[in-house]
Amino acid sequence: MFANPMADLASTDLVVTNAAVTDSAFFCVLSHEGLLAVRGADASKLLQGQLTCNLNYLDAHSASLGARCTPKGRMLSSFRILQQADGYLLAMAAELLSEQLAELQKYAVFSKSKLTDESAAWVRFGLQGGDAALVSLGIELPANSDSVAHHGELIAVRLSDGRCELWLPASAAEQIQAQLSLHLPQAELNSWLLAQVRAGIGQVFGASREAFIPQMINLQALGGVSFKKGCYTGQEIVARMQYLGKLKRRLYRLSVADGEIPAVATGIFSPIHASSVGEVVLAARSENGVELLAVLQEDALNDGRIHLASLAGSALQRLELPYKLDSDREIQR
Numbered sequence: 001m002f003a004n005p006m007a008d009l010a011s012t013d014l015v016v017t018n019a020a021v022t023d024s025a026f027f028c029v030l031s032h033e034g035l036l037a038v039r040g041a042d043a044s045k046l047l048q049g050q051l052t053c054n055l056n057y058l059d060a061h062s063a064s065l066g067a068r069c070t071p072k073g074r075m076l077s078s079f080r081i082l083q084q085a086d087g088y089l090l091a092m093a094a095e096l097l098s099e100q101l102a103e104l105q106k107y108a109v110f111s112k113s114k115l116t117d118e119s120a121a122w123v124r125f126g127l128q129g130g131d132a133a134l135v136s137l138g139i140e141l142p143a144n145s146d147s148v149a150h151h152g153e154l155i156a157v158r159l160s161d162g163r164c165e166l167w168l169p170a171s172a173a174e175q176i177q178a179q180l181s182l183h184l185p186q187a188e189l190n191s192w193l194l195a196q197v198r199a200g201i202g203q204v205f206g207a208s209r210e211a212f213i214p215q216m217i218n219l220q221a222l223g224g225v226s227f228k229k230g231c232y233t234g235q236e237i238v239a240r241m242q243y244l245g246k247l248k249r250r251l252y253r254l255s256v257a258d259g260e261i262p263a264v265a266t267g268i269f270s271p272i273h274a275s276s277v278g279e280v281v282l283a284a285r286s287e288n289g290v291e292l293l294a295v296l297q298e299d300a301l302n303d304g305r306i307h308l309a310s311l312a313g314s315a316l317q318r319l320e321l322p323y324k325l326d327s328d329r330e331i332q333r
Contacts, residue, residue: 025222026187027180030165034119035095036079036101039087042111047088050107050233050267051081052214055227058083063146063157065224066090067204068100069234073213073241076100078204078224082157087113090122096208101275103316123173125166125180126192133183134164137176146223160222161199161322181232194284202251202322207265210324215241216295217281218251220330221323227331240333246310249278249295253319256308257289270300277306291319299310 028148038047048055053066053159067075067118077100079092092100097117104115134141138151145160154176155167168176180186196203202217215236220242227239242249261283267276278296294316300306308314 007153022279025184026191027125027127027130027132027184027275028109028192029177030091030124030189030192031127032094032189032295033124034097034117035119035122035124035125036090036092036104037087037116038083038090038104038108038113039085040111040113042108042113042131043087044107044115046104046111046113049231050104050228052125052219052225052232052234052238053081053223054229055081055088056229057226057333058088059295060150063148065146065201065219065222067214067219067224068104069214069238070210071234071237073234073237073319074210075204075212075214075217076103076209078217078219079200080157082155082167084155089118090167091165091167091203091204094119094228096204101282110157111112123168123170123176125168125177126163127166127180127184128163128191128195130164130166130184131178133180133254134166136183137166137179139166159199160179160201161195163195194286194291197253197284198322199251199295200293200323202293202295205264205282207263208279208281211265211279212281212295213241213247214238215247216249216251217293217327218321218323219324220333223333225330226333228333231315242327245327249297250325251281251293251295251321252301253291253321254294254296254306254316255286255289255291255319257315259290259314260310261285261290262292262308266309266317268294268296268300269309269313270297271305272300273304273313274299280308320321 055065067078079090100206121268141149147158266277266280277300283292
């Protein structure tokens with residue numbers, strides 16, 4: 001199950017615990033992720049050969065989703081990346097960061113770049129319906145997805161579903177949190193994860209490391225894969241899957257009416273196959289039970305008899321994603 005990282009960060013009178021808060025404005029601390037910094041003259045060159053996204057598209061006013069893959073195209077991590085000072089910051093699941101740092105260090109030995117874990121130096125807040133709060137901080141954030149706005153050391157990033165993230169130095173966290181509280185109720189992390197599920201934004205965690213290629217979590221539909229940037233680790237497999245269209249598993253949004261929040265990588269089962277037909281990518285409490293994203297075989301989904309954790313487990317129902325897949329549009333990036 002997902003832990004509640006907010007439990008020790010805020011008093012109960014400040015925290016909105018109702019999952020329905022995702023239908024209204026709120027903010028929360030994004031305590032489940034860390035920040036990997038890549039800085040120096042060769043930072044862009046180093047990352048361009050490692051990541052699925054195209055760093056040539058990034059500037060001070062734009063961010064991107066992305067992934068780092070094995071040579072076989074399996075995702076080692078997924079992240080949100082933006083420019084900052086003399087390099088880049090990558091926000092990813094905290095449990096992935098130390099391993100990704102160590103692996104990238106091997107490629108940085110002969111380059112003018114420095115990689116560090118800057119998680120302790122930054123605090124990140126997630127905001128839903130928080131534009132007025134940003135304006136109170138001097139930030140005018142455009143409405144288009146992946147736009148970035150700055151005010152002093154504050155950085156705001158627009159997400160695809162209209163939510164935003166606010167990145168700031170840890171030294172300013174107490175002051176900014178107090179300012180946000182004047183405009184928004186503070187919520188548990190679950191509310192943010194539920195909004196992420198409803199936005200159809202998959203993510204790699206420790207338990208799902210190397211489980212998926214980017215298209216399995218629809219990363220290409222969210223601008224996290226470039227098919228025009230040239231070579232990067234795993235590029236051949238990722239490109240082949242896009243152009244040949246032979247993907248048998250992809251991301252779906254599902255719900256279950258009862259039970260606890262399933263852990264990442266929990267299996268999904270169908271009577272039309274003798275083994276698992278998919279696994280949980282991300283899950284959160286909802287008003288009516290649990291909503292989740294899962295990578296699932298299409299034939300099992302079409303059959304309709306899909307169950308969580310075992311064939312005898314709770315029945316899963318399909319929900320719609322907020323976007324459509326369009327391979328012709330996706331390959332233009």
